[in-house]
Amino acid sequence: MKRLVKNNVNWVGKVDWELRKFHGDEFSTNSGSTYNSYLIQEEKTVLIDTVWLPFAEEFVDNLASEIDLEDIDLIVVNHGEVDHSGALMKLMDRIPDTPIYCTTNAVKSLKGQYHRDWNLNVVKTGDSIDIGNGKSLVFVEMRMLHWPDSMATYMTGDNILFSNDAFGQHYACDSLFNDTADQCTLYNEAIKYYANILTPFSKLLKNKLDEIIGMNLDIDIIATSHGVIWRDDPMQIVRKYMEWCDDYSENQITVIYDTMWEGTKRVAEKIVEGIAMEDGEVTVKLFNIAKTDDNDLATEIFKSKAIAIGSPTVSNSILRSLVGFIHYLKELKFKGKKAAAFGCYGWSGESPKVLAEMLNDAGFEIVGENLRINWNMTTEAEAEAIEYGRQFVKNLGASNENS
Numbered sequence: 001m002k003r004l005v006k007n008n009v010n011w012v013g014k015v016d017w018e019l020r021k022f023h024g025d026e027f028s029t030n031s032g033s034t035y036n037s038y039l040i041q042e043e044k045t046v047l048i049d050t051v052w053l054p055f056a057e058e059f060v061d062n063l064a065s066e067i068d069l070e071d072i073d074l075i076v077v078n079h080g081e082v083d084h085s086g087a088l089m090k091l092m093d094r095i096p097d098t099p100i101y102c103t104t105n106a107v108k109s110l111k112g113q114y115h116r117d118w119n120l121n122v123v124k125t126g127d128s129i130d131i132g133n134g135k136s137l138v139f140v141e142m143r144m145l146h147w148p149d150s151m152a153t154y155m156t157g158d159n160i161l162f163s164n165d166a167f168g169q170h171y172a173c174d175s176l177f178n179d180t181a182d183q184c185t186l187y188n189e190a191i192k193y194y195a196n197i198l199t200p201f202s203k204l205l206k207n208k209l210d211e212i213i214g215m216n217l218d219i220d221i222i223a224t225s226h227g228v229i230w231r232d233d234p235m236q237i238v239r240k241y242m243e244w245c246d247d248y249s250e251n252q253i254t255v256i257y258d259t260m261w262e263g264t265k266r267v268a269e270k271i272v273e274g275i276a277m278e279d280g281e282v283t284v285k286l287f288n289i290a291k292t293d294d295n296d297l298a299t300e301i302f303k304s305k306a307i308a309i310g311s312p313t314v315s316n317s318i319l320r321s322l323v324g325f326i327h328y329l330k331e332l333k334f335k336g337k338k339a340a341a342f343g344c345y346g347w348s349g350e351s352p353k354v355l356a357e358m359l360n361d362a363g364f365e366i367v368g369e370n371l372r373i374n375w376n377m378t379t380e381a382e383a384e385a386i387e388y389g390r391q392f393v394k395n396l397g398a399s400n401e402n403s
């Protein structure tokens, strides 16, 4: 069923209420998602993107119930990833000669995935297509945001930016628009999406946002490819992206640990106590990594100015949950964040050193000494852990003054 976006532009996508994992097992989507496709019916009929492969048949059937598929003059593929291009095979079987407009890199990604000889037409930034009624589509390449093939399409007249993955959120919502969605879920899903998908490309994004702002486009609507459409003050999400892409942090410290016999957990709790004692303003959060969603945790780290990570020593090293997680943090390429390492041990006690080396390698600045606690904490060790938390806060201040 098509749903009105504005004038002759309708949403023809799919709301996926049940999606809980995306990119295989990489991204948790606790609020579901949507695959947004848009149908423009001016003098020319244009389809912007499609939906994920499992919904291809449903999508093409729905579209065929709204229009004669032969009436589609052109298809815009803003990004070749299968969640947006997955229905192309089914659709192109019905209308094989319809021209597809995409970037030169999308030609590669589409051919690489589907091995079909479609009528692919390359566009680059600034190219435009007249769609009649005084309106046109203008293309803006968004290379590496988040694939080499990504682009956005701007529709003049209605002033709609079809931004594809940029500004999106994995959020299945009965409402199509940001102003009628649940604001808390919307914000949380938007920042989680940024933290987990776009952080590695923050520098590129900053340049791209400057370029888009420099184009002085009137933007009334930002129609993303996932989640709700930004209709009410659409530039609010652009302003947020400007903040998020600029080595973002809030006044938050996050303490993370894993444990076998809860000793490191108790140390973590004492460190949290010390941090809160030293700084009454800072938000301190504590997570057991074994009981926390990796993507939610990465979002908490995105919001943090500093983190402390703890693991007991196991076989002269650390618990493997933290190895995978710190590897993930390295991939995300966080900038300007500080870290400390701690943990319990029995006889050799390598874990804080291993953690600090891995965190350093992942781009975190290690401040202060590591904290090692032998076996379970004594009363003196508890005081030491509290003092460690206090000192961590002081070290952050000192490190800021030096930098």
Ligand SMILES: Cc1cc2nc3c(=O)[nH]c(=O)nc-3n(C[C@H](O)[C@H](O)[C@H](O)COP(=O)(O)O)c2cc1C
Binding pocket: 258, 259, 260, 261, 262, 263, 264, 265, 311, 312, 313, 314, 315, 316, 317, 344, 345, 346, 347, 348, 349, 350, 374, 375, 376
């Ligand atoms: C499988 C296993 C391997 C361990 N390997 C080491 C080790 O190599 N070096 C060390 O100092 N302690 C080692 N320990 C001892 C733990 O580090 C110690 O019991 C610590 O207090 C556990 O902390 P937790 O209560 O946070 O799990 C090991 C313990 C277990 C169960």
